Amino acid sequence: MTRVLVVDDEPQIVRALVINLRARTYEVDAAHDGATALRLAAARHPDVVVLDLGLPDMDGVDVIRGLRGWTRVPILVLSARHSSDEKVQALDAGADDYVTKPFGMDELLARLRAAVRRAEPAHGGEDDVVVDTGEFTVDLAAKKVNRAGRDVRLTPTEWHLLEVLVRNGGRLVGQKQLLQEVWGPSYGTETNYLRVYMAQLRRKLEADPSHPKHFITEPGMGYRFEK
Amino acid sequence: MTRVLVVDDEPQIVRALVINLRARTYEVDAAHDGATALRLAAARHPDVVVLDLGLPDMDGVDVIRGLRGWTRVPILVLSARHSSDEKVQALDAGADDYVTKPFGMDELLARLRAAVRRAEPAHGGEDDVVVDTGEFTVDLAAKKVNRAGRDVRLTPTEWHLLEVLVRNGGRLVGQKQLLQEVWGPSYGTETNYLRVYMAQLRRKLEADPSHPKHFITEPGMGYRFEK
DNA sequence: CGGGCGCGTCAGGGTTCCGTCAAGGACGGC
DNA sequence: GCCGTCCTTGACGGAACCCTGACGCGCCCG
Numbered sequence: 001m002t003r004v005l006v007v008d009d010e011p012q013i014v015r016a017l018v019i020n021l022r023a024r025t026y027e028v029d030a031a032h033d034g035a036t037a038l039r040l041a042a043a044r045h046p047d048v049v050v051l052d053l054g055l056p057d058m059d060g061v062d063v064i065r066g067l068r069g070w071t072r073v074p075i076l077v078l079s080a081r082h083s084s085d086e087k088v089q090a091l092d093a094g095a096d097d098y099v100t101k102p103f104g105m106d107e108l109l110a111r112l113r114a115a116v117r118r119a120e121p122a123h124g125g126e127d128d129v130v131v132d133t134g135e136f137t138v139d140l141a142a143k144k145v146n147r148a149g150r151d152v153r154l155t156p157t158e159w160h161l162l163e164v165l166v167r168n169g170g171r172l173v174g175q176k177q178l179l180q181e182v183w184g185p186s187y188g189t190e191t192n193y194l195r196v197y198m199a200q201l202r203r204k205l206e207a208d209p210s211h212p213k214h215f216i217t218e219p220g221m222g223y224r225f226e227k
Numbered sequence: 228m229t230r231v232l233v234v235d236d237e238p239q240i241v242r243a244l245v246i247n248l249r250a251r252t253y254e255v256d257a258a259h260d261g262a263t264a265l266r267l268a269a270a271r272h273p274d275v276v277v278l279d280l281g282l283p284d285m286d287g288v289d290v291i292r293g294l295r296g297w298t299r300v301p302i303l304v305l306s307a308r309h310s311s312d313e314k315v316q317a318l319d320a321g322a323d324d325y326v327t328k329p330f331g332m333d334e335l336l337a338r339l340r341a342a343v344r345r346a347e348p349a350h351g352g353e354d355d356v357v358v359d360t361g362e363f364t365v366d367l368a369a370k371k372v373n374r375a376g377r378d379v380r381l382t383p384t385e386w387h388l389l390e391v392l393v394r395n396g397g398r399l400v401g402q403k404q405l406l407q408e409v410w411g412p413s414y415g416t417e418t419n420y421l422r423v424y425m426a427q428l429r430r431k432l433e434a435d436p437s438h439p440k441h442f443i444t445e446p447g448m449g450y451r452f453e454k
Numbered sequence: 455c456g457g458g459c460g461c462g463t464c465a466g467g468g469t470t471c472c473g474t475c476a477a478g479g480a481c482g483g484c
Numbered sequence: 485g486c487c488g489t490c491c492t493t494g495a496c497g498g499a500a501c502c503c504t505g506a507c508g509c510g511c512c513c514g
Contacts, residue, residue, distance in 0.1 A: 072345070084331045091337040096345060097324060098338075104311040110318040111325075118299070118323060118345070143399035143448070155501060156447040191460085193503080199462060210462085219460065219511090382490060419493075422472060429473095437473085446471060446500055 002116055003027040005046035007037040007063070008078065009056050013101075017050065020105055034058035038066045046073060048116050050108075053079040053090060061093045068094035074115035078103065131166055133214055133227045136205050138166050145205070152204050157182065161197050165215070165225035174222040198223060229343055230254040232273035234264040234290070235305065236283050240328075244277065247332055261285035265293045269411025272387075273300060275343050277335075280306040280317060288320045295321035297412040301342035305330065358393050360441050360454045363432050365393050372432065379431050384409065388424050392442070392452035401449040425450060 004026045006017045014030050021028045029044050031037040034055045053060030064075055077095045087098045097111050129140045136147035143159060145152040160182045165173060175194055179187040202209040216224045231253045233244045241257050248255045256271050258264040261282045280287030291302055304322045314325045324338050356368040363374035370386060372379040387409045392400060402421055406414040429436040443451040
């Protein structure tokens with residue numbers, strides 16, 4: 001859920017923004033002056049701030065500076081002033097975008113999405129998903145398998161098979177599904193491939209490969225990965 | 228030094244931008260059509276792109292998509308179209324800002340500064356910038372590699388490859404991803420490039436290049452940098 | 455009790471993939 | 485215009501990997 005802080009002293013603008021943002025499932029806080037805005041920003045940690053420069057209690061640029069003192073949250077400035085100087089001042093103070101009133105709601109929302117998007121951490125936020133069995137660990141993001149403190153080397157096919165099984169952890173995966181996901185959609189009956197590669201996975205990862213505890217065979221059906 | 232890629236088919240606009248940017252000590256490349264823009268972006272890796280939507284050879288939005296396929300470089304769109312739809316389309320395709328012609332040079336430069344500023348890495352993780360393997364150190368910020376007290380000289384391509392690997396330290400990086408990040412999005416199968424440049428990196432950085440400890444090959448999949 | 459079926463194991467051969475070297479071409483500096 | 489640096493490209497030996505067939509074993513069923 002994305003949280004937005006709207007700062008404007010004109011009630012009808014705040015209302016219009018709040019309605020439109022809530023309708024798009026944003027979480028919205030609103031402030032009518034600069035002091036409240038700074039306090040709310042600190043308390044609620046919004047993902048983006050929409051800030052009107054014309055506030056009753058302080059200069060809008062000072063609000064920007066107040067925020068930039070401790071956060072890099074995207075700031076989208078809203079202003080009735082069209083002068084170039086005003087824009088330059090706000091942007092150089094740390095604003096991310098500057099929209100002049102009257103503004104189109106579609107455009108504002110698009111600029112808001114752009115601001116939020118680029119604030120997201122790089123690389124799609126792929127958390128290091130690590131599965132731990134006690135005997136070995138599988139790091140799906142790094143494509144790494146560790147056993148007894150040593151990295152285990154897997155071939156592409158071995159890794160691919162392991163990945164499908166681990167992602168379906170606990171569930172039974174049919175042999176046809178395994179074959180198609182690892183070898184391609186035109187495969188489905190070559191169960192000997194599975195036997196060979198399951199054996200290699202077990203040899204590399206199981207403490208006792210002939211009595212597997214994690215790579216379970218379900219005769220006639222498929223295989224299952226268990227922690 | 229900040230590098231800017233200017234994309235516009237109107238020579239006078241390009242000239243005005245180039246002059247103004249160079250006067251402010253930016254490094255500037257210019258392209259007059261989309262294909263050239265994508266090629267230059269891949270070759271020169273600009274820190275920000277100024278893109279006119281009205282290009283002779285392809286839709287500007289497709290240029291944005293072409294860039295976003297492999298890079299998060301800030302894109303500042305320049306357009307004669309004022310319609311809300313156009314803006315929304317460009318922004319949602321991945322643009323960072325949208326300025327309508329005619330534009331004030333002061334404002335454009337301020338928006339450019341804002342785009343470059345927020346693309347900078349956050350201040351705080353300073354110690355993450357230098358990676359130490361024991362045999363050599365890589366300073367990502369200073370773009371320097373030091374080995375046995377001496378700076379190692381890397382070619383641009385060597386450095387770029389090293390950078391991608393180090394930033395993904397420990398993680399396996401697929402050959403396709405490496406090729407696209409270093410050579411550009413239109414590459415993906417030229418694995419011989421990787422073989423040549425990995426060999427050069429190893430020759431310059433590994434104690435025993437034929438038995439690499441830090442630049443690990445994962446046959447059939449990609450490469451991995453290990454401390 | 456014997457045969458069939460499914461599974462696990464092993465080793466060899468063909469193919470793909472990788473490391474290495476060297477030559478040719480593009481580019482920029484002097 | 486020459487020279488050095490860098491990038492591209494091709495070729496080749498060797499290593500890694502994938503496929504394949506053969507065999508043994510346990511289980512179920514006839």
